[in-house]
Amino acid sequence: MDLTPSAGLFFAAGLGTRMRPLTLDRPKPLVTVGGTTLLDHALALGSGLTRRVVNTHYLAPLIVTHLAGTGVLISDETDLLRDTGGGLRHAMPLLGPGPVFTLNTDAIWSGPNPFDLLAGHWRPGEMEALMLCIPRDRALGHAGPGDVLREADGRLHFGAGAVYSGAQIIDPAALAGHDDPVFSLRAVWERLAGRGTLHGLDYPGRWCDVGHPDAIPLAETLL
Template identity: 65%
Template sequence: MGLTPRAALFFAAGLGTRMRPLTDDRPKPLIEVGGTTLLDHALTLGAAVTRKVVNTHYRPEMVERHLAGRDIAISDERDLLLETGGGLRKAKPLLGDGPVFTMNTDAVWSGPNPFDLLREAWDGGRMEALLLCVPRDMALGHGGKGDFVFDGDNRITYGPGPIYTGAQIIRPEVVDEIEEEVFSIRLAWDRLIARGTAYGLLYPGRWCDVGRPESIELAETLL
């Protein structure tokens, strides 16, 4: 099994309820920020990844039309929204063997390419997941006290610290340990944190969570 991630899953299946009314007639990844859809912002960052997969559920035909003609596989969840963990498990046959990138498609970035940073920091000999996080003072459009704390070796546990950006490398076979069909990727993290193989990496630029309509202006200012 290769140690260098060559595939990426871009999560685009959510209902986008926080982004209403803008998502009444389109999925959130097709909302434009700075003249480009959120989905294309993410795909551009992952342009160097060999194999790209996008999952769909809400208004899937719109995403399919948007991606038509590109070398991007679709993981179709139109019959059942599987959440991030279940979505990763369904997409596994399309992603191939080895660790994979996953990225949420509701953020914009200002700084180094997150895929490059994760790839450079990945150590497949000791890591089963590497989560890219951002210090709270470098995050826009995101409330709360943070998601993780880092120890001296950059292993992570849950707590008030840096915010998870939605980008990671993970060994997808961990999702096969979970019995539920519909589940969050957090259930996989629970297992990896418990066995000390979940690590964090700090993003040195700025990041904006585009989860609500009012965040679009923040994101365009950042861009």
């Protein structure tokens, strides 16, 4: 099995409640920043992947129409919103075997390509997941205390530190034991952190969390 990730899941199934009223008539990934949808910004980062998969739930036909003819595969969750962990497991037949990238589609990046950075630091014999983290002073549009703390050897545990960027490599085998159809990747990460296989990497550029309308002008300053 090839342990170099070549497929990615782009999360686009959420309800986008924090982005209202813009998401009353469109899913959040189709909100535009700088004249381009958030989804297209995200997919461009993964243009070198052999397989790109987008999951859909809320107003799914709009995303399906938007991606028609692009070669991007659709993981249909219109029957049930599965959260991030359940969504990844549901998409695995489309992603194929081995480690995969996952990316939230509600951020704008300025700096090195996050997929290239993660791939360059991925050590499959040592890691089950590698999360790309943003130092809080480089995280625009994010008002929280941070998500993770990184040890000197790169291992992560949860606490008020850096912000999780929404980009990672994960070995889907780490999902074993999570049998509910709906579950968050947070439950997976916590178990990996406990056994020392959750690692992190700081992003050297800037990043903006586009989770609410007021963040759009901030994100456009990075473009």
